[in-house]
Amino acid sequence: MIALSLGLIASGGAGVVVLLLQVGDRTQVVTVVRNVQVGQVLTEQDLGKASIALDPAVKAVHASDLDQVVGKRAAVELRPGSLLAPSQVTKDSLMKPGEQLVPIGxxxxxxxxxxxxxxxxxxxxxxxxxxxxxxDKSSDDPPRTLSGRVVKASDAAPGSGIVVVDVATSADDGPTVAAWVSAGKLRLVLSAPDGR
Known part of the structure; x- marks a missing residue:
């Protein structure tokens, strides 16, 4: 009985050691320290570092890769206190040559x-x-539709629920879209992922 008790104590102690080692296994990651708007270029002042016990399922930028994200643009709005994920940054400009940005409320x-x-x-x-x-149109004609791409969407305004969506569209279509918005004659629909 004494030998069995000693064996159980020893195995329990080993389990505690393993648990402590796992808790102590921390990873240096990149954090966001101030608000960064969509499309804004990231600077070192926007980012910080933290040492955390990182779950393998969580995708975060490692502190050793900090230099690789500085100078890239925020693909989404970044908020202080959050971990920076690789999918949240992009090297591409959110506006392309020949495009206009139309704010749509x-x-x-x-x-x-x-x-x-x-x-x-x-x-x-x-x-x-x-x-x-x-x-100038028959009742059977489909409504006129122009293509665009979301650059940023605000939260719904309290009370009215209005959402302001910044949409990039071609320079030729920008004035037309702005006129539709002004006249209250625009609806926004999602396109299929392949663009069709």
């Missing part, structure tokens, strides 16, 4: 319930006002 019924994320392709659909008839 949309009521809840004018946008999909699905959260809009930077880079998402959208259709900008011209919808006549209620009771309005477009004389």
């Amino acid at each position: 949309l009521k809840p019924e004018q946008i999909p319930a699905t959260a809009l994320v930077p880079g998402q392709k959208v259709g900008l659909v011209h919808v006549p006002a209620q009771g309005e008839v477009e004389t």
Whole structure:
């Protein structure tokens, strides 16, 4: 019995040692220390380092790779206190040559319930006002639709629920989209992932 007890104590002690070693296994990762807007270039002042016990399922930028993310752009809005993930930065500009950025304020019924994320392709659909008839189109013609790409979407404004979506579109289409927004004749639809 004494030998069995000693064996159990020894095995329990070994388990505690293994547990302590696992808890002590910490990883140096990159953190966000101040707000960074979508498309903003990251600087060393925006980022910090922390030593944490990192779950293998969590994708985080290791502190040794800090120099590789400085100078890249934020693909999403970054908030202080969060870990920086590789998918949150991009080397590409969110605006391409020949594009215009059109801010679109949309009521809840004018946008999909699905959260809009930077880079998402959208259709900008011209919808006549209620009771309005477009004389240059037959009733069977589909509504005019222009293509765009989400650059940033704000949170819904308290009370009104209005969401402001910054959409990149071609320079030729930008003024048309702005006119549709001004007249309240625009709806936003999500495009399929392959763009069709």
